[in-house]
Amino acid sequence: MGRLQSWFGNIDIYLFDQLLRGRIVPGMRIFDAGCGSGRNLVYFFREGYEVFAVDADAQAVASTRALALSSGATLPAENFRVEQVESNSFPDGLAEVVISSAVLHFARNEAHFEAKLRGSWRVLKGGGLFFCRLASSIGMESQVVARGDHRFLLPDGSERYLVDEERLLALTESLGGELTDPLKTTVVSGQRAMTTWVVRKNG
Numbered sequence: 001m002g003r004l005q006s007w008f009g010n011i012d013i014y015l016f017d018q019l020l021r022g023r024i025v026p027g028m029r030i031f032d033a034g035c036g037s038g039r040n041l042v043y044f045f046r047e048g049y050e051v052f053a054v055d056a057d058a059q060a061v062a063s064t065r066a067l068a069l070s071s072g073a074t075l076p077a078e079n080f081r082v083e084q085v086e087s088n089s090f091p092d093g094l095a096e097v098v099i100s101s102a103v104l105h106f107a108r109n110e111a112h113f114e115a116k117l118r119g120s121w122r123v124l125k126g127g128g129l130f131f132c133r134l135a136s137s138i139g140m141e142s143q144v145v146a147r148g149d150h151r152f153l154l155p156d157g158s159e160r161y162l163v164d165e166e167r168l169l170a171l172t173e174s175l176g177g178e179l180t181d182p183l184k185t186t187v188v189s190g191q192r193a194m195t196t197w198v199v200r201k202n203g
Contacts, residue, residue, distance in 0.1 A: 009042025126203030
């Protein structure tokens with residue numbers, strides 16, 4: 001177990017599933033839109049992927065850079081930028097894989113959500129894979145309390161921007177993508193629901 005963790009880090013299990021299914025392979029560029037401390041990137045660093053990442057938290061970006069070095073990656077410092085996801089300075093169509101893990105549900109309102117989503121999506125190359133994990137109301141519709149502008153109070157006491165199945169399907173179409181998997185939602189002890197949304201970008 002220790003060896004597996006040292007190789008893959010604390011990778012999201014559903015992102016690990018994409019690796020196992022051969023949808024992410026060496027030679028692809030990876031863009032982490034809201035990387036945090038880089039927990040989803042350990043394997044990619046170790047395997048020599050070209051990785052790019054942004055986060056608004058300078059300490060998080062510093063931690064991700066340090067993690068890259070400790071994992072043996074020799075990536076330029078400019079691959080890791082202290083920037084908002086919605087206004088990141090990376091070029092359009094940069095990466096074959098974009099990761100957005102536990103980021104979008106921190107949107108302040110509808111406009112902020114759309115900006116963060118489209119800021120992530122534009123960096124994805126045509127034919128590329130968008131992997132997203134975000135909080136939703138799926139399976140918890142009667143347990144969340146609306147606060148306005150798609151924000152809800154959850155049973156765990158947090159307030160989040162939530163999506164539902166209808167919204168995610170509409171967004172998939174409006175972005176110009178296709179679901180690679182059915183939407184998968186995990187309800188955690190009746191406190192919150194996390195949905196995995198994986199989309200292939202057309203073109």
